[in-house]
Amino acid sequence: MKKTNLLPLVLFGALAYGQVGVNTSTPRATFDVTAKNTDGSSAEGILVPRLTGDALFSAIASNSYGADQNGAMVYVTAPADVSNLTGQTINVDSVGYYYFNADQNVWLKMGGGNNFYNSDGTLSGPRHVTMGGNNLGFKGGRMGVGTLSPDPSALLDLTSSTLGFLTPRMTKVQMDAIFHPAQGLEIYCTDCFPGNSVTGCKMINDSSDPLVPNWGSMCSSNIATADVFNIDCGSSSTAGSLFAGSSASGVNTTVPYVGGNGGVYLAGSFASTGVSGLFANITGGTLNNGNGNLVFTISGTPSSAGTANFGITVGGKSCTFSVMVNPFLATISTLTCGSAVFSPNAITQGQPYSGTMSIPYTGGNGGAYGQQQFSFNGLTFTLPSGNLSSGSGNLIYTITGTATSAGSMSLPISFGGQSCTVPKTVSTGGGSVVMCGNSKAWATHNLGADTSLDPNPSVMTKAYHGNYYQWGRADVVADADTPSGNISGWNTTYASDGAWNLGTEAAPVKTAIDPCPSGFRVPTRSEWVALVNNTTSNTIGTFIGSVTNFGAARQFTCAANGNRLTFPASGYRNLVTGELANRGNFGFYWSSTEYSSYGASLFAFNSSSVYPADSLSRPYGFSVRCIAE
Structure with a gap:
């Protein structure tokens, strides 16, 4: 009898007309596979086709997988070779289940193996x-x-x-509230610099102690606004004395502070209370990182004796310090300004002056007085604090500065209930003469020399030599009395072009740092050449190099008018060390004309020759003879 297998017919009918169940008579899906045994006594599961990644790659050539295979699933037993990780198999790089995505025309991995912990991927x-x-x-x-x-x-x-890259951004309050910040911690503070147009900056804590952070700015364009932990007005100290009705002078109060942040504070002025009329003034500056002192200058005139109180605020902290104002008890009967004595007597326009003015008085009561000070015509007159003599005496003022104008001065003096005016004449800085070849008048003395002396002596002395100057600078670097050895801190930097002449060689214009007095300037190279070419010259004294030889000079004479100019052989100061050389043997005089980027023209001479247009390096120290503007 012939056997017939009915299973395919059953399956065909189930597939065609209903749901298929394996090991179940009641399938719950189109295809429902139920485990035959659940105790592990038999192998269970579904085996999908098993292929290598290279086999899938080979299928690309035959177009085996297309739209009709969308969703097809296989199990890859070995990843595709590296050279085959392309096209449909670009992702088939490991063992596992894959399904075909026809829309993307690529095999995609299924299951837990597809994550960024063990493979590359792209976030959608x-x-x-x-x-x-x-x-x-x-x-x-x-x-x-x-x-x-x-x-x-x-x-x-x-x-x-x-x-x-953005660091965390926060306010200063939030930054300061960070609990135990680590050394090197960085943030961006949005409001740490309220005094600047740009208030924010990157900050870093450079303190190794997390209990005491120290936040520092990393911005070159921002400077921290001053901030202190405390200002101690109770420990303030005052130098100088205040007297009722007398202008404050030379009085300063020092106030210590703790916990400075290295920030910048602005200048300020704080009016007094109690005794009015006074001000505590502080110039702008920078706090220390840590502890330091604030110095206030007291100005004004106190209205009465008593206590002047100053409420100050710096670095976000405030306190009040006090200064005693003494009664002004010093009185005199007469003050004789017409008998004032100046020492030294001569004050010359454009030349530094340091000396004294002594004014006699009578009827002094022995009372104390505070420092008094005033300025006039570029000069500062200071009467130090002290006590009057009982009876007659002198008020002795120190005088410093440089007189800006020549002519008569009337110096107002008021002291101890008496007032008068001291007359004094400021000289023009020596004479001047017009020489052949120049329409401008030459000064008859070196800059810094004693202008009261005969400008053309038969015997040259030290008082004629004057000062030494580096080219392009107004400062006196040495004079005839300066020791001959090296000068500490000698400036070896070349002054800039145009330092002494803002115009041209033919039409020079004096600069603000030209050392010559008002109405005069440093001559140009062409003016030196014209002087030498249109005069005759002779020597004075013995030409021999010695630090003590002040007697050598060369004199130039204009035949047309008989005018003469005499130039001491002052030598020079070395360009590197400032050491004196060749005094009594050479004369060197600057012009305002540049010669190169580092040199300048000069007039020089010795016993046998004259060099009207020589040139040397600008840091040398030479003499200066001025010519009228």
């Missing part, structure tokens, strides 16, 4: 992670953002040519 959109108070740590490796190859020296390498 932003992802947000809430830490929930937990930490996310990356241990034992380097991280790159914007690069697949972080630098070997970097734990974190952020790479971009269009984007930057």
Whole structure:
């Protein structure tokens, strides 16, 4: 009897007209496979086709997988070779289940193997992670953002040519509230610099003590606004004395502070209370990092004796210090300004002066008085604090500065209930003569020489030599009395072109740092040449190099008018050390004309020759003879 297998017919009917169940009579899906045994006594499951990744790659050539195979599933037993990771099999790089996505024309991996922990991938959109108070740590490796190859020296390498890196941004209050900040911690403070147009800056804590942070600015364009922990007015100290009705002079109060942040504070003026009429003035400056002192200059005239109180505010902290004002008890009967004596007597326009003015008085009561000071015509007159003599005496003022104008001065003096005016004449800085070849008058003395002396002596002395100047600078670097050795701090920097002449050689214009007095300037090279070419000259004294030889000079005579100019052989000061050389053997005199980027023209001579247009390096110290503007 012939046997007939009915299973295919049954399966065909089930597939055609209903659902198929394996090991179940009630399938719950189109194809429902139920385990035959659940105790592990037999192998269960569904075996899909098993292929290698290279086999799938070979199928690309025959177009085996297309739209009709969308969703087909296989199990890859071995990944495709690296050279075959392309096209449909670009993702078939490991063992596992894959399904065919016809829309993308690619095999896609299924299951837990497809995650960023063990393979590369692409996020389809932003992802947000809430830490929930937990930490996310990356241990034992380097991280790159914007690069697949972080630098070997970097734990974190952020790479971009269009984007930057933002540190956490917060206010100063929030920064200061960070609990135990670590050394090197960085933030961006949005309001740490309220005094600047740009208030924010990156800050770093450079303190190794987390209990005492020290936040420092990393911005070159921002300077920290002053901030202190405390200002101690109770420990203030005052130098100098105040007297009722007498202008404050030479009175300063020092106030200590603690916890400075190295920030900048602005100038300020704080009016007094109690005794009115006074002001505590502070110039702008920079706090120390830590402790320091604030110095206030007291100005004004106190209205009465008593206590002057000053409420000050610096670095966000305020306090009040007090200064006693003494009664002004010093009185005199007469003050004789017409008998005032100046020592030294001569005050010359444009030349530094340091001396005294003594004014006699009678009827002094022995009372104390405070320092008094006033300025007039570029000179500062200071009467130090002291006590009057009982009876007759002298008020002795120190005088410093440089008189800006020549002519008569009337110096107002008021003291102890008496007032008068001291007359004094400021000389023009010596004579001047017009020489052949020049329409401008030449000064008859070296700059800094004693202008009261005969400008053309038969015997030259030290008083004629005057000062030494570096080219392009107004400062006196030495004079005839300066020791001949090296000068500490000698400036070896070349002055800039145009330092002594803002015009041209033919039409010179005097600069603000030209050392010559008002109405005069340093001559040009062409003016020296014209002087030498249109005069005759002879020597005076013995030409021999010696630090003590002040007697050598060369004299130039204009035949047309008989005028003469005499130039001492003052030698020079070395360009590197400032040491004196060749006094009594050479004369060197600057012109205002540049010769090169580092040199300048000069007039020079010795016993046998004259060099009207020589040149040397600008840091040398030479004499200066001025010519009228």
